[in-house]
Amino acid sequence: MIDCNSMENNQLTALIFDLTKKIKRSKILDAPEDLLVYEYDTSIDRALPDIVILPTTVEEVSHAVTVAAQYDIPVIPRGSGTGFAGGALPVKGGILIVLTAMNKIREIDAENRLAIVEPGVINLHLHEALEPYNLIYAPDPSSQRICTIGGNVGTNSGGPHTLAYGSTVNHILGMEVVLPGGRIVWLGGRQLDTPGMDLRGVFVGSEGTLGIVTAICVSLIPVNETVRTMLAIFDSIDAASSAVSAVIRSGVIPMAMEMMDQETIKVVEPRVRAGYPIDAGAVLLIEVEGLSEVVEHNSAVVVKACNELGAREVRIAESSLERESLWEGRKSAIGALGQTAPAIYLLDGVVPRTKLPEILNKVLLASHKAGFKCANMFHAGDGNLHPTVLFDPLESGATDRVLELGGEIMKLCVDAGGSITGEHGIGLEKRSYMEWVFTESDLAAMEKIRFSFDPVGNFNPCKILPTGHGCAQGHMQITDQQFSIPGVYV
Numbered sequence: 362m363i364d365c366n367s368m369e370n371n372q373l374t375a376l377i378f379d380l381t382k383k384i385k386r387s388k389i390l391d392a393p394e395d396l397l398v399y400e401y402d403t404s405i406d407r408a409l410p411d412i413v414i415l416p417t418t419v420e421e422v423s424h425a426v427t428v429a430a431q432y433d434i435p436v437i438p439r440g441s442g443t444g445f446a447g448g449a450l451p452v453k454g455g456i457l458i459v460l461t462a463m464n465k466i467r468e469i470d471a472e473n474r475l476a477i478v479e480p481g482v483i484n485l486h487l488h489e490a491l492e493p494y495n496l497i498y499a500p501d502p503s504s505q506r507i508c509t510i511g512g513n514v515g516t517n518s519g520g521p522h523t524l525a526y527g528s529t530v531n532h533i534l535g536m537e538v539v540l541p542g543g544r545i546v547w548l549g550g551r552q553l554d555t556p557g558m559d560l561r562g563v564f565v566g567s568e569g570t571l572g573i574v575t576a577i578c579v580s581l582i583p584v585n586e587t588v589r590t591m592l593a594i595f596d597s598i599d600a601a602s603s604a605v606s607a608v609i610r611s612g613v614i615p616m617a618m619e620m621m622d623q624e625t626i627k628v629v630e631p632r633v634r635a636g637y638p639i640d641a642g643a644v645l646l647i648e649v650e651g652l653s654e655v656v657e658h659n660s661a662v663v664v665k666a667c668n669e670l671g672a673r674e675v676r677i678a679e680s681s682l683e684r685e686s687l688w689e690g691r692k693s694a695i696g697a698l699g700q701t702a703p704a705i706y707l708l709d710g711v712v713p714r715t716k717l718p719e720i721l722n723k724v725l726l727a728s729h730k731a732g733f734k735c736a737n738m739f740h741a742g743d744g745n746l747h748p749t750v751l752f753d754p755l756e757s758g759a760t761d762r763v764l765e766l767g768g769e770i771m772k773l774c775v776d777a778g779g780s781i782t783g784e785h786g787i788g789l790e791k792r793s794y795m796e797w798v799f800t801e802s803d804l805a806a807m808e809k810i811r812f813s814f815d816p817v818g819n820f821n822p823c824k825i826l827p828t829g830h831g832c833a834q835g836h837m838q839i840t841d842q843q844f845s846i847p848g849v850y851v
């Protein structure tokens with residue numbers, strides 16, 4: 362159990378006074394009703410900050426970090442708060458630095474295929490700004506309409522196109538960061554490689570524990586000549602998940618290969634009208650890209666592999682409208698599931714692709730035994746599962762049982778040779794599972810890296826590593842009362 366650290370009133374007044382020496386008062390929130398907005402992300406836990414700051418410049422971020430160090434209080438960076446692992450929760454109180462107002466695209470250098478953006482830029486806004494240049498920033502999390510590039514760097518986000526392009530770390534050339542203590546430095550640069558240790562690589566995915574990213578140099582790639590989107594329709598989830606390995610075995614790596622099971626289709630189709638057959642056992646949304654001859658060849662290979670595994674039909678999108686609506690269904694799936702139950706608990710685990718049929722069956726069985734419905738929509742090509750448990754937190758004991766089920770599912774992934782996260786990070790949620798995948802000396806090495814950036818341990822405390830001063834294991838204490846605001850908790 363972790364107790365939030367509430368500051369004394371006089372200490373808070375002094376802190377605000379010191380912050381306003383360089384930050385406008387209107388960018389500092391301390392009213393309880395304002396703080397309440399920031400007590401949650403998309404995870405199951407909640408925690409209130411003592412103060413929220415909405416900076417617009419790196420100097421303001423640096424000043425806030427410097428003052429926080431003087432007061433010896435935690436600092437927690439936050440983007441849009443769409444993280445599923447509780448990474449942006451101020452579990453020991455302190456200053457929550459919300460980067461969403463630093464949202465400028467500072468430069469698009471089309472010739473050198475890079476852009477410099479502020480951390481609060483929404484992922485989709487960057488994609489839209491790049492359209493005239495015929496370039497893309499490859500990482501495209503399903504939350505791209507709302508999540509920030511800073512948050513993507515924090516969690517090393519993936520997305521449907523990770524299968525072909527890799528995750529965020531593969532597309533970040535450099536970044537400006539504010540280190541604990543307030544110093545502003547650049548890690549990496551504008552080139553693919555820089556001399557010395559790759560601290561840029563260390564920083565991506567560090568979930569706000571090493572510093573705050575205040576500008577990002579991203580690399581861009583050209584839009585492919587041809588894109589073909591296919592919907593492979595299967596009668597069972599077993600057949601669909603076997604087809605995933607069959608496609609890869611055939612030698613073709615699609616740009617994306619996303620699966621939705623029957624539970625998901627039943628919820629998404631009536632709401633989004635994406636064109637998924639409501640009676641399908643599962644569908645695979647598969648995309649191939651490249652020169653038109655290559656696309657022609659690769660899509661024929663994909664269709665053949667799916668048919669051999671018993672696909673009822675492989676539908677090819679005939680127009681960009683049809684393509685968009687097939688994707689709209691996938692990208693709206695989590696939101697749609699959130700509308701059907703008082704709450705959802707979405708997990709993020711990885712298994713070897715070949716183990717998908719076995720693990721999916723075990724996940725469904727474990728959920729059934731625990732008395733919950735579980736829907737599955739996920740990045741199947743990467744073996745990146747997202748079992749989504751539907752539950753009512755007001756039902757006595759339900760939250761505890763859901764958390765227990767979550768642990769059981771993560772253990773299934775680990776025992777299958779997989780891991781405890783594919784893209785959402787460890788955050789608060791999975792700290793206690795780190796010991797399943799790392800040895801004591803691995804964890805000690807990670808702790809040394811963390812403390813070489815932040816010797817005091819005040820940067821996003823109680824995240825990622827299972828240890829930490831004053832941090833107990835696992836989740837916050839959640840009372841049924843905390844879930845009583847309808848519609849707030851997805």
Ligand SMILES: Cc1cc2nc3c(=O)[nH]c(=O)nc-3n(C[C@H](O)[C@H](O)[C@H](O)COP(=O)(O)OP(=O)(O)OC[C@H]3O[C@@H](n4cnc5c(N)ncnc54)[C@H](O)[C@@H]3O)c2cc1C
Nearest residue numbers: 440441442443444448502503509511512515519569574784
């Ligand atoms: C509907 C839905 C679909 C999703 N689909 C995907 C998906 O396909 N792939 C995927 O990877 N994730 C997905 N997510 C999870 C989430 O959107 C990503 O983890 C995203 O990167 C979080 O961005 P954010 O701006 O909301 O960050 P937040 O949730 O605010 O923060 C996430 C973490 O990053 C840190 N952080 C934030 N900003 C900074 C900064 N400037 N400097 C340093 N650290 C920082 C925070 O401290 C925290 O630890 C999805 C979420 C939802 C709700």
